[in-house]
Amino acid sequence: MALTTIAGTDIQVDGEGFMVDPGEWSEEVCQGLAGNIGVELTEDHWQVIHFLRKDFEQEGVTPTLRRVTKAGGFPTKQLFTLFPKKPAKKMAYCAGLQKPVGCV
Amino acid sequence: MTTTEGAPVVPDFGDDATDRKIAFVCSKGNLDMAYPALIMANGALGEGIETHIFFTFWGMDMINKETQGGLQFSMLGNTAMHMPGQSWHIPQGLGGLPGMTGFATRMLKKQIKDLDIPEVDEFLTMLHDMGATLWACKLSVDMMGLEKEDLIDEVEDIINVSDFMELSEGAQVIFV
Incomplete structure (x- = not known):
């Protein structure tokens, strides 16, 4: 585990850089996280990120891509546009969560 | 715990290294043999890997509109068969x-559903939306007397083995 500075705040992250404590997340931190991976946040991004936060609160695990499409109602293609190439991991990163563990 | 100075710790999403390519060959029409390639293809696409799926022989049943909903699972010939938890x-x-x-078949379908894994038709649509390219085998199409219209819309084209060899150049090929 390491401490890193995101948006002027010290944040705990794992070896890869994913946040360890979702409680340290804020919208300001999210801006910093998104900036780190070259994602410019739009209203569409925020809707997805807020869904991930809400779903994590309820389920206790980071939702998989399929769950975000099925339970969140966001089309797969849209997620690949908003968070190119690796949407599941990038969404989780921006939402201050660990990467999803589910295969599907 | 260590504190990093300077640049923040950021995951490497490998955005610059995107030349990895993978091709699956689906040759089986049994329900349990339909899923391995679908699940691995889903994982590959989620990692930003260019993914192709080539359906041949009994694997054609996965993309044939008439048969894809009726794939079955048999205990016969499967000596590993045991009840869940036993x-x-x-x-x-x-x-x-x-x-x-x-x-x-019903039992396996229920287990798959309980894990929130989609049925074959929905799975293929999902993979197509994620960017997978689906190909049908010309020889199998001819042998089974099928037309392009008999196949699901997500199938890009009917191609022969030479075409597959060309498009899978540089790809990791997984035969199921």
């Missing part, structure tokens, strides 16, 4: 009793 193997002879294939 270690004793089911005698092979039981698999031949009337209704056993239907029973085993």
